[in-house]
Amino acid sequence: MVTGEQTAGRYCLIDMRVPPNGGPPPHRHDFEEMFTVLDGAVEFTFRGEQITARAGETVNIPANAPHFFRNSFDQPARLLCMCTPAGQDEYFLRVGDRVDGPTSPPPALTEEEQAERRHRAAELAAEYRSELLVP
Template identity: 40%
Template sequence: MTVNLQGILQQPGQGSSYWVFEDLCTFKAVGEETGQAYALIEITVQPQNGPPPHIHRHEDEAFYIQEGELEFQLDEQIILAIPGTFLHSPKGQLHRFTNIGSQPAKLLCWVTPAGLEKFFMEVGVPVSEKTQLPSLSPADIKKILAAAPRYGLEIILPSAESSQV
């Protein structure tokens, strides 16, 4: 484990980026740089998109909305999150978010402790051109569902069945 004792500096547009669930995830800090304390991910969510309902078994997630309007679900509560909104979802809480606007939304996601970023890197597609929007294929979904259990992630599928993944 390497800890960067000099600090971390990421300018706008910097950080490794991956397409995950058709959204752009840019890693501003990863576990190897924070002593596994946390990871910080900037997520650009496409209109009418976002991850399905899911539960983390290993980490808390916190979100800070920078741009756009997102509908968050935390357990049974539905929240409209606009720029400046902060939300915290402790491990074990069902949650999801959807960009309800017509333009991409942007948020920061803190993962504590780090580790979930490795899931995003495993199932995502490294970005070579940020303007190239991806398409989520059935093979991508199978890959996500197969990898999720290794990261303590349970994804609740849109059909009434839930899948422990």
């Protein structure tokens, strides 16, 4: 929605669509991240504590805090994610797959394609000041 390029790198604002069972693996990064749930619900695990955030609620993740989230529900969720400073917007563009529009379903990826995306995410993480906390 708002790129780091538009804010001179101060922040970015990302519109996230999270399908059922979707979400990132455990990770941490040296930038602040704030999520506001617009639709649905998402379970966040932050410093070992799990909370469920529902539409209208906001969760702030301080820099360097281990965390992850999962849509453990059977309905898609929509989140706004603000990162300060920016950079996560570029990471997602390099790791993910473009879709036709904001309501388009995620691409149907084969097991091999999913493994390639996970590999790419891990390979690029350090370049974007992130660390994936998975083996």
